Amino acid sequence: MTRVLLAVDGNCLIHRSFHANAATGFRDADGNPAWAIRGFLVQLAAAVDRVCADVLLVGFDDPDRSFRRERWPHYKAHRPDKLPALVEQLKSAVGVVRDLGVPAVVVGGMEADDVLAAAARHAAATGMRVVLATSDRDAFALVDENTDVLRVINGGVAGSPLLTPHRLRILTGVAPGQYRDLAALRGDPSDNLPGIRGLGAVRARKLLAEFGSVQAVFADIDSGGARCEAVLGASCTNALRHPSARADWRQNCTIMSPRSEVDLAPELIGAAGRLPLKPAAVRSIWQRYGIDPRAAVRALCFDATAAAQHSARERRPAERVSDPPVADAGSGEESGALPPEGSPEETPAAAGYGAAPTSPRRYPPLRRKPDAQLALF
16 A cells, blocks of 8 residues: 655745635634644645644744845845745644644745655655645645645645646646746746747747747757747847847746755654644644634544544555646647546546545545636736
């Protein structure tokens, strides 16, 4: 049986919960703002339940420094300072996660993205599968046969797509191994990273479809650029010839690439983060934030009978069911839409995350939005 590690971007869930639940103005017993933590806990339990995780880890940004901002001052320089209530809840969330008995990983100078990349590397090295829960598109480049991304979007975990290599190709038009090149060419305004002038996502996809990699694109430019001109025309080819184009692409690739060399072994050795969690800890924390703990107890610390069933049965196949072949993006039925809800590919067993439920843990269908609602670019 292959265990599943769920690595969660804590900053992502806290930020989303902060804005989604701000109208509630919920505060804890001491009068401290706590609406973001409240929403975070609900989504954390939902994510564990959805992918049937065996091990849980939450990564957070270092709140004091960022090596990316130190090296590239323009990185995220356009963002306003975080609101004091958000800063306070981000800090408190780290302690809450640790009180649950779950590793809350904060690495000096690093972001949660780096922690998730390290978790993917650690899982592959230790024979686990991994699901990365985040809203950051940079994680798309980490998708492979051992790594899926639960891309958190509006509506929370239940309505978010679980991206496998096949589904990522449907969504973006490129293979996971090409995604970093696509993002670096296109740029990322949310991080204040401009792309190559005049390209954009559509033209970048055309280049990658023709050449396979940006290295091959620039090799053609160096030899005259005839193929580039045939694909994009003279204007875009001239933009690629500009000396800044290659430098901007390389810089974007460097900034967007997570630092997977972070050592997570101490965080995942022993019982830390392994399910089930202690029911008393889960109940205490959920009640502290005014949440009915029953769903969380079912998801995070199933009872003794359920635990025996959980250990005895084969919860997941050792190998995930292979994704079907993918036609060229934008052509054919396979690339036009994701499978309808309730189809065989939609079941947890078909996706490689468990069979029909035989314990109190819930195994809901891996729901995805219709293709028209998954316009992420």
